Amino acid sequence: MIKTKVVSEPPLNFWERIYLPEVFRGLWITSKHFFRNFFLHLAHAFGLLRHLKAGVTIEYPEQTYILPKRSRTRHRLTHRPDGSPRCVACMMCETVCPARCIAIVAEEHPDPNIEKKPKSFDIDLGKCVFCGFCVEACPEDAIRMDTKIVNTAAYSRPAMKLDLNELLNPTSSS
Amino acid sequence: MPTLKIDEKEVTVPPGTTLIRAAKELGIEIPYYCWHPGLSVAGNCRMCLVEVDKMPKPQISCHIQCQDGMVVRTQSETVKKLREHVLEFLLVNHPLDCPVCDQAGECGLQDYYMKHGLYDSRLNENKVKKGQKAVPIGPTVMLDNERCILCSRCVRFTDEISKSHEFGIFNRGDHSEIGLYPGEELNNKYSGNVVDICPVGALTDRDFRFKCRVWYLKKTESICPGCARGCNITIETSHDRPTGVENERVMRLKPRFNDEVNDWWICDSGRYGYHSIDQNRILTPLVREGTAAAKESNWKDALKQACVSFQNLMAQNKEQIAILLSPMMTNEEIYLAHKLFVETLQLSRVLLLGVHPNGDQDDLLIRSDKHPNRMGAEWLGLIEGKEVTQKLVSEIEKGLIQGLFLFGQDIVSQFQSERLNGALNQMRLSLFIGSNYNQTVSSARMILPGASYAEKDGTFTNFEGRVQRIRKALFPLGESRSELEIIQSFAAQLGLDLPSQTSEDIFLELAGSVPKFRGMTYDTIGHEGVRPA
Numbered sequence: 001m002i003k004t005k006v007v008s009e010p011p012l013n014f015w016e017r018i019y020l021p022e023v024f025r026g027l028w029i030t031s032k033h034f035f036r037n038f039f040l041h042l043a044h045a046f047g048l049l050r051h052l053k054a055g056v057t058i059e060y061p062e063q064t065y066i067l068p069k070r071s072r073t074r075h076r077l078t079h080r081p082d083g084s085p086r087c088v089a090c091m092m093c094e095t096v097c098p099a100r101c102i103a104i105v106a107e108e109h110p111d112p113n114i115e116k117k118p119k120s121f122d123i124d125l126g127k128c129v130f131c132g133f134c135v136e137a138c139p140e141d142a143i144r145m146d147t148k149i150v151n152t153a154a155y156s157r158p159a160m161k162l163d164l165n166e167l168l169n170p171t172s173s174s
Numbered sequence: 175m176p177t178l179k180i181d182e183k184e185v186t187v188p189p190g191t192t193l194i195r196a197a198k199e200l201g202i203e204i205p206y207y208c209w210h211p212g213l214s215v216a217g218n219c220r221m222c223l224v225e226v227d228k229m230p231k232p233q234i235s236c237h238i239q240c241q242d243g244m245v246v247r248t249q250s251e252t253v254k255k256l257r258e259h260v261l262e263f264l265l266v267n268h269p270l271d272c273p274v275c276d277q278a279g280e281c282g283l284q285d286y287y288m289k290h291g292l293y294d295s296r297l298n299e300n301k302v303k304k305g306q307k308a309v310p311i312g313p314t315v316m317l318d319n320e321r322c323i324l325c326s327r328c329v330r331f332t333d334e335i336s337k338s339h340e341f342g343i344f345n346r347g348d349h350s351e352i353g354l355y356p357g358e359e360l361n362n363k364y365s366g367n368v369v370d371i372c373p374v375g376a377l378t379d380r381d382f383r384f385k386c387r388v389w390y391l392k393k394t395e396s397i398c399p400g401c402a403r404g405c406n407i408t409i410e411t412s413h414d415r416p417t418g419v420e421n422e423r424v425m426r427l428k429p430r431f432n433d434e435v436n437d438w439w440i441c442d443s444g445r446y447g448y449h450s451i452d453q454n455r456i457l458t459p460l461v462r463e464g465t466a467a468a469k470e471s472n473w474k475d476a477l478k479q480a481c482v483s484f485q486n487l488m489a490q491n492k493e494q495i496a497i498l499l500s501p502m503m504t505n506e507e508i509y510l511a512h513k514l515f516v517e518t519l520q521l522s523r524v525l526l527l528g529v530h531p532n533g534d535q536d537d538l539l540i541r542s543d544k545h546p547n548r549m550g551a552e553w554l555g556l557i558e559g560k561e562v563t564q565k566l567v568s569e570i571e572k573g574l575i576q577g578l579f580l581f582g583q584d585i586v587s588q589f590q591s592e593r594l595n596g597a598l599n600q601m602r603l604s605l606f607i608g609s610n611y612n613q614t615v616s617s618a619r620m621i622l623p624g625a626s627y628a629e630k631d632g633t634f635t636n637f638e639g640r641v642q643r644i645r646k647a648l649f650p651l652g653e654s655r656s657e658l659e660i661i662q663s664f665a666a667q668l669g670l671d672l673p674s675q676t677s678e679d680i681f682l683e684l685a686g687s688v689p690k691f692r693g694m695t696y697d698t699i700g701h702e703g704v705r706p707a
C-alpha cells in the first residue's frame with residue numbers, strides 16, 4: 001500500500017486576500033535582491049567586500065555551468081569492445097519509463113550467445129522527464145545518462161527524437 | 175470417497191485423486207513444473223513437495239493419491255524451505271538470461287522465484303554449459319538447452335498427445351539434456367504446443383521470437399476459425415507500440431483451456447494462421463469497370479451504386495440474383511443476411527457455399543471441414559448442396575445470373591474456371607464482401623471490405639453443436655467494416671427498415687426464433703460456450 005498524507009492548504013488571511021500588500025511585498029523582495037547584487041558587484045569591482053557573495057548569471061552559451069558529477073543528462077547507449085551496442089533489447093527501460101518515451105524494436109543477433117539486439121531504439125526527449133529510471137533498470141549497463149549534453153532543444157517535435165545511431169554516438173548534436 | 179484435510183480444510187474427493195488436484199479444488203496453490211493436468215505424472219521437478227502426517231518424508235503431491243484421514247500441510251516452514259531449496263537446485267545450471275529470453279514475464283522460474291524463492295544463491299561452482307543456445311529444432315520451435323529444467327513435459331507431450339515421439343532426454347546427471355532423436359525434426363501438426371507447456375524459456379516460438387515482450391500483449395478470448403472444431407484461443411495483440419513486425423497487430427495466438435473442445439492444445443495451422451488478419455487485406459471499397467483494374471471508392475458511393483444495380487435487377491427478375499452465404503460467417507451474420515434477403519426481399523436463391531476444400535482430419539483436434547460455422551448455418555436452415563452449387567456455377571458461367579453476392583468465397587480459385595472469371599466481370603452486379611484479396615476479388619465488379627474474425631463479435635457453432643463466442647480484439651483495418659454493419663447499411667440504402675443492432679441484439683433475436691439456439695445469451699455462452707439444452 002502507498003501511504004498518503006493529506007495536506008491542506010493554509011487559508012489566506014485578510015491582508016493576503018486584499019491583494020495589493022502582497023504585490024508590494026513581491027516588489028520589495030525583487031528590489032532588495034537587485035540593489036544588493038548591484039551594490040556588491042560594484043564593490044567587488046573595486047576589490048571590496050570580497051567575502052560576501054553576490055548573485056551570478058551564467059552567460060550561456062558563451063559560458064557553461066559545470067555540472068555536478070552525478071547529474072542526469074542526455075542518454076547514450078554503451079558499446080561492447082567490438083563497438084556494437086551492449087543493449088540486448090530486453091525492454092526493461094522501456095517498461096519502467098514513466099513517460100513512455102522509449103520505443104525499442106528487437107531483432108536476432110547473429111551470435112547466438114548474445115541472441116538479441118535492438119533493431120531500432122528511439123528516445124523522445126520531448127517526453128522524457130530525465131528521471132533516470134531507465135538507467136537504473138538496465139541489466140546490462142547499456143544505457144547511461146552521463147553525456148553532459150544538456151542542449152536538447154530543437155525546432156520541431158520529431159527533431160527531439162534520438163535514434164539508435166545518435167544514442168551510440170552522442171557527440172552528434174541533436 | 176476419501177475425506178482428508180489439507181491445511182486444516184476438509185475435502186472429499188473421488189478415489190484415485192492426487193493431492194495436487196484436491197488442493198486445487200480447495201483453492202490451495204501448490205507450485206509445480208513437471209506436472210501438467212493433461213499429461214502423465216513424471217514427478218521429477220520436486221516443486222510440489224508437501225508434508226503428510228504419519229509419512230516419514232515429504233511427498234510429491236502430484237503423484238500421491240488422497241487417502242481417507244490424511245492430514246496434509248502445504249504451508250509449513252519445512253515445505254517452504256523445501257521449495258526454496260528445490261528452486262535453487264533447479265537453477266544450478268540455469269543461465270539467467272531473462273533479458274534476452276522470450277519467456278520472461280510468463281516464466282515459471284521467475285514467478286516461483288518471486289513467490290517461493292527469494293534466497294541468495296550459494297552456488298560458487300561453474301555452471302555446466304549444455305549444448306548450443308538458440309537451436310532451431312523445427313519450423314516452429316527454438317531450443318535453448320541451458321534454460322531447460324528437464325521437467326520432461328515436452329517429452330511426454332510428444333509421446334502421449336501428438337504421439338510423434340521426437341523428444342528425449344540424453345546423457346546422465348548434471349549433463350542430462352533435452353534433445354530430438356537423431357534425424358528427427360520437430361514438425362508434427364501440434365508442435366507449437368510444446369512451447370506453451372514448457373514452463374521455462376527452453377522452448378520458444380520462432381514465429382513470436384523477439385517480436386514483442388509478453389507484458390505488452392493485450393489478450394482477447396476468441397475461437398479459431400481454421401476448422402469445424404472451433405478450438406478456444408486467445409488472440410494476443412499489440413498495436414500501441416512498435417514491434418518486430420511492421421503492419422501486424424496480432425502477435426500470436428495461444429490455446430485457451432476448454433475440456434469440452436480442445437483441452438490445452440491447438441494445431442499449428444490454427445496457431446500460425448493469424449497472418450491473414452493483417453496481411454493482404456482489402457482496405458477500401460473497390461469498384462471495377464469491365465476488365466480494368468478496380469478503382470478505390472468510398473462507402474457512400476459504393477453502397478449507392480450497389481443498391482441502384484440491385485434494385486434494377488430486382489425490378490427486372492428476382493431469379494437472376496443469387497446470394498452465397500458462407501460457413502465462415504458468424505451465426506449473427508448468417509441470420510441477418512437470411513432475414514434481409516430471404517424474409518424481407520423474398521429472394522429464392524440464397525445458398526450456402528464454403529470454398530475451403532476438405533482437408534486432413536485426425537483423432538485429436540483437426541477436422542476435415544475447414545469452416546468454423548457449418549453447423550450454425552445448418553441450424554439456421556442453410557445446407558450446402560453440391561448439385562445446387564454446380565448448377566449455380568454453370569448458370570453463372572452462362573450469364574444467367576446477373577447479380578451475385580459473395581461473402582468472402584473465392585469461387586474463382588475454387589472452381590478453377592476461366593469462364594467464371596469472365597462471367598463475374600461481365601455481370602451487372604458481382605459484389606464481393608470479404609476481408610482479404612484473392613482471385614475472385616480480381617474479377618468482381620464491386621468489393622466491399624469486411625472485417626476479419628478478430629475484428630468483430632459473434633458466435634460460431636462447432637461440429638458438435640457447441641455455440642462459442644468470438645470477440646472483437648481489434649478495430650477493423652483501414653475502412654473495412656464488420657459484415658453486420660455492411661448488411662445493415664445496404665438495407666438502409668435500399669430504404670428498408672432493418673434496425674441497427676449490435677451482434678448481441680441480433681443473437682438475442684435469433685435465440686428467440688431459432689429453436690436450436692433457444693435460451694442462449696452471450697452471458698450463458700460465456701467463456702466456454704454452450705450446447706443446446
Ligand code: SF4
Pocket residue numbers: 093096097098099100101102123127128129130131132133134135
Ligand atoms: S530518464 Fe526517465 S523518462 Fe527519460 S527515458 Fe529514462 S526512464 Fe524514461
Ligand code: SF4
Pocket residue numbers: 086087088089090091092093094104134137138139140141142143273
Ligand atoms: S534496459 Fe538496457 S539492455 Fe534492456 S533494452 Fe534498455 S538499454 Fe537495452
Ligand code: SF4
Pocket residue numbers: 268269270271272273275276277278279281282283284321374375376
Ligand atoms: S527461462 Fe525464465 S528464468 Fe530462465 S532466462 Fe528465461 S525468463 Fe529467465
Ligand code: SF4
Pocket residue numbers: 321322323324325326327328329352371372373374376377
Ligand atoms: S524443454 Fe521445457 S518442457 Fe522440455 S524438459 Fe526442458 S523445461 Fe521441460
